[in-house]
Amino acid sequence: MMKILLDCFGGDHSPEANVEGGLKALEAFPDLYLILTGDEASLKACLEGKKYDAARLEIVHAPEVIGCDERPIDAVRLKKESSMIKAIRLLRDRDDIAALVSVGSTGALVTAALTRIGRIRGVIRPAFCPILPTMDGGLVVICDSGANVDVTPEHLRQFAIMGSLYMENVYGVARPRVALLNVGKEAEKGDETHQKAYELLSQTPEINFVGNMESRDLLSGSYDLVVADGFSGNVLVKTTEGTALELLKKLKKDIYSRTIYKLGALLMKRMFMEEKDFMNYQNYGGSVLLGTCKTIVKGHGSSKATAVFKCIEQAWKMEQNALPAKMEEIIMKYDHYEY
């Protein structure tokens, strides 16, 4: 039995969407055992009348909720009875629990994970890794996108190793193409850290390093994994999301400005729906924290049931494929310190 924790609060559609996604996962994975955290009465109300295998579902009462506007460090310290922090404690304390899925505050989850959950042997720093759709129908993972604002070349190599194994084992990409985010393609671009990282990545046969990537090529489909320091990785991901959103908003506004445009848009309705669907990150799964010894998946705050299900599926696949053990095996071959 694979035991996975599901934090049922903190999202825009919580707890209904979380519970519904959880039940879907129970149906899809016969070896899955779910532990829901959150207000027991609310969770029971959500479960009422639903059909599911009660022997594989458990509720742990946690009456508090962490809001997305709370300071992460305070939330982690003070809200011990929240659905998220209670789940983190269970993940830390119980050997039989493999993973945690949450759609709550990213800051609180990353802070709690980094301070409460141990790292895989050899891993210096875990990385927070979102996934984006590329224009050719593929996917690209960014590793790291905010957990570490200061990095060394060795951190970046570890991100590359962990991200490659993730793409291979969870998304079935053989020999994922790894790029280093930089200000130009040439090996000598960027600061010393990036120059040295380029060198290290080139000398790591376990990964398929294809060179530096300029940020304008993120969505081109030429890369499966982009390695970055948390600061510029964060800028990369948020700029992409922001630009896409602002453009869609503008398009919509402009369409409504004239009747003939509205008419034209009517003919293209299905296409626009598909574009919107394409850009909806809910369809691609959540962000994962790579490098902690227990698997942690963070779904978007606006996740509906399908998105929650996808996140559980991700966690299940990571554990099913023994990702943490595989990471440890490769990382231990190289220099690792500070841990």
Added chain:
Amino acid sequence: MMKILLDCFGGDHSPEANVEGGLKALEAFPDLYLILTGDEASLKACLEGKKYDAARLEIVHAPEVIGCDERPIDAVRLKKESSMIKAIRLLRDRDDIAALVSVGSTGALVTAALTRIGRIRGVIRPAFCPILPTMDGGLVVICDSGANVDVTPEHLRQFAIMGSLYMENVYGVARPRVALLNVGKEAEKGDETHQKAYELLSQTPEINFVGNMESRDLLSGSYDLVVADGFSGNVLVKTTEGTALELLKKLKKDIYSRTIYKLGALLMKRMFMEEKDFMNYQNYGGSVLLGTCKTIVKGHGSSKATAVFKCIEQAWKMEQNALPAKMEEIIMKYDHYEY
């Protein structure tokens, strides 16, 4: 008479577009004197039959051209007879020349400017500053976007001062809203450099600092100037351009996939043209290098005549408003070292 150098080669539409844009500027600004650099015979051929005030135009023969694929440092060192490097030398040596406009290789131009042209008194590092349109019809300048991959808080303060004066004097924005690019809004976000920069910016009454900006808000219209280290500033600008371009490409491809979509798009043709126009950076002027003692404007490689004209107009406005002197005045009030 204001003397401005116009590098007439290195762009996709050179030299025709450069010459045409130059002549337009001569007509618009009666106090402008243009010095064209490039192959004399080609330039004379472009000028043939055109009407212009010959007393305010001069050609300096420079037979070589720097390609955009050449290594900047080699190009600057070896191609002394190129239209760009010859222009840089003239800018350095002749006190009567105020500015340089080029649409050639960005890397070569920035390298040449940083190594050959002096800085404004007090300026530690010049910054490369592109401008982007925001969704509410405004503009936003990013300062720096690639000239400095390593920065200190003091550099960032200087970028803020220079960028504010630029927005005020060239684009007429009163009290430009200055933001610091960071991974979150709170003052304590980011690494030590960004935390300290936040503090310094808050303590600089000459600028209107409004706090940290998350990259997803770049195009929102809430900011006139974004201060960033050259690495993440570069990621910010290139990701925005890349995402917009990839999305438009996808939209176009999808439209062509079905007849009914093509029909719909036909009705929206004018709107799509306007969107394309809106996203065409040629309409907003070039990137400027702020902090060198002579004004340098870099237009996009694909600049046509109007874009070249806009770049000359920018340079003219900067000099007309005595921007370098104003920058020096404020910057000298604060700590400045290393120069």
